[in-house]
Amino acid sequence: MARPRTPKGRARETLARLSREYPDARCELDHRNPYELLAATILSAQCTDARVNMVTPTLFARYPEPEDLADADPAEVEDIVRSTGFYKNKTRSLIGMARALVERYDGEVPSAMKDLVTVPGVGRKTANVVRSVAMGLPGLPVDTHVGRLSLRLGLTTETDPVKVEHELNAMVPAAQRGIFSLLLILHGRRVCVARTPRCEVCVLNDFCPASRV
DNA sequence: ATCCCGAGGG
DNA sequence: CCCTCTGGAT
Numbered sequence: 001m002a003r004p005r006t007p008k009g010r011a012r013e014t015l016a017r018l019s020r021e022y023p024d025a026r027c028e029l030d031h032r033n034p035y036e037l038l039a040a041t042i043l044s045a046q047c048t049d050a051r052v053n054m055v056t057p058t059l060f061a062r063y064p065e066p067e068d069l070a071d072a073d074p075a076e077v078e079d080i081v082r083s084t085g086f087y088k089n090k091t092r093s094l095i096g097m098a099r100a101l102v103e104r105y106d107g108e109v110p111s112a113m114k115d116l117v118t119v120p121g122v123g124r125k126t127a128n129v130v131r132s133v134a135m136g137l138p139g140l141p142v143d144t145h146v147g148r149l150s151l152r153l154g155l156t157t158e159t160d161p162v163k164v165e166h167e168l169n170a171m172v173p174a175a176q177r178g179i180f181s182l183l184l185i186l187h188g189r190r191v192c193v194a195r196t197p198r199c200e201v202c203v204l205n206d207f208c209p210a211s212r213v
Numbered sequence: 214a215t216c217c218c219g220a221g222g223g
Numbered sequence: 224c225c226c227t228c229t230g231g232a233t
Contacts, residue, residue, distance in 0.1 A: 027218090045219040051231065085229035089220075123220050143218040185218055195215085 003207045007155050010207060011171040011180075014153060017203050018183035025182045027133040029053065034109035034134040035101070036060055038119075039069075041126045042093050047084045055081055066107050069098035093121025111135055124162065132178030140168050140177035145188030152192065152210035 004013045018025075028049040031037035039059065043052045059080050063069035069077075077091045084090065100119045101107055109130065110116055116127035125141045132139030140146075142161040146168075150156045156167040172180045191198050197210075205211040 029218095041218080042220090044217085046217060046229075048217050048232075051217080083230060085217090085231075086219085086227095087229065089228055093220080121220065125219065129218075141218065145218065181218080189217085193216090 007167075008171040010153055011155050011168065013207065014155070014204060015172065015176060015180050015183065018187055019179070021203050022183055022186050025179065025186050027129070027182065029133075030056060031134065032060075034130055035066055037134040038097065038109055038122070038126070038130050039094055041129045042097065042121045043081055043084045043090055045086060045090070047086075051084055055084060063098075066098040066101040069094060070102045072098075090121070096120030097122065109134075111137060124165070128165075128178075128181070132181070138169075138174035138177055140165055140172065141181045142168070143181075143185065144194075145185045145192075146181055148194060149184045149188050149192050152197070152208060153204065154209040 001009070001013055004010045029037060029040040029044060030053045031040050036056065040052050040056050043055065062080065063072055072095055074091050074095060077094060078087050081087050081090050081094070097119050101109060105115065111131065113124070113127055113131070116122055116130065117124060125143050128139035128141040131137040132141065142165045147159065147161055147164055150164055150168060151159070155171065156164050158164050158167060168180070169177065191202050199205050199208070199211045199213045202208065202211065205213045
């Protein structure tokens with residue numbers, strides 16, 4: 001297909017072309033279960049996945065289950081996660097998250113969005129990451145990259161991440177929402193960067209309304 | 214300087 | 224809606 005003219009058409013074409021461009025796109029946060037991915041995602045704010053992956057082996061060895069983390073000494077957790085930045089907030093979130101799982105969800109990560117977002121440190125973006133990556137459930141994480149690219153590509157006119165998420169949900173099949181988000185993030189980092197997008201090397205530049213090529 | 218998949222609080 | 228929280232890599 002060439003030059004799709006509707007938002008939905010552009011969304012489908014974006015998915016097709018970026019899948020070809022980044023065939024190995026996947027979540028790069030190391031984890032073995034939803035609890036570990038939830039913790040890793042909390043740690044990933046303003047931090048590279050590689051950095052998170054350097055601290056999580058120690059974190060998960062020390063606190064293998066939510067029950068262990070719920071009773072953790074904050075100072076000890078801070079020492080483990082310090083290098084990921086925002087370490088006081090992240091420590092509070094991690095311990096609060098673990099306590100919520102133990103006290104309200106029988107030590108399991110809840111799968112419903114309405115439950116997930118009540119957990120300390122877990123917003124919609126994090127909830128959608130855990131749902132789509134660790135649970136195989138529909139979820140389309142909208143972060144700064146997904147929001148920016150969706151606007152530029154004319155997939156939406158909204159700037160509120162929740163509204164963007166709902167509009168994208170209406171255009172992307174449930175089974176592909178997770179990968180769609182991952183692809184936009186990758187493309188947003190490598191090509192469609194915030195400041196000066198590299199439109200001249202972008203595989204979407206023939207139909208992107210914001211292209212300056 | 215700028216970037217790295219944010220969430221909570223005022 | 225804006226502010227704050229934070230360290231590491233480039």
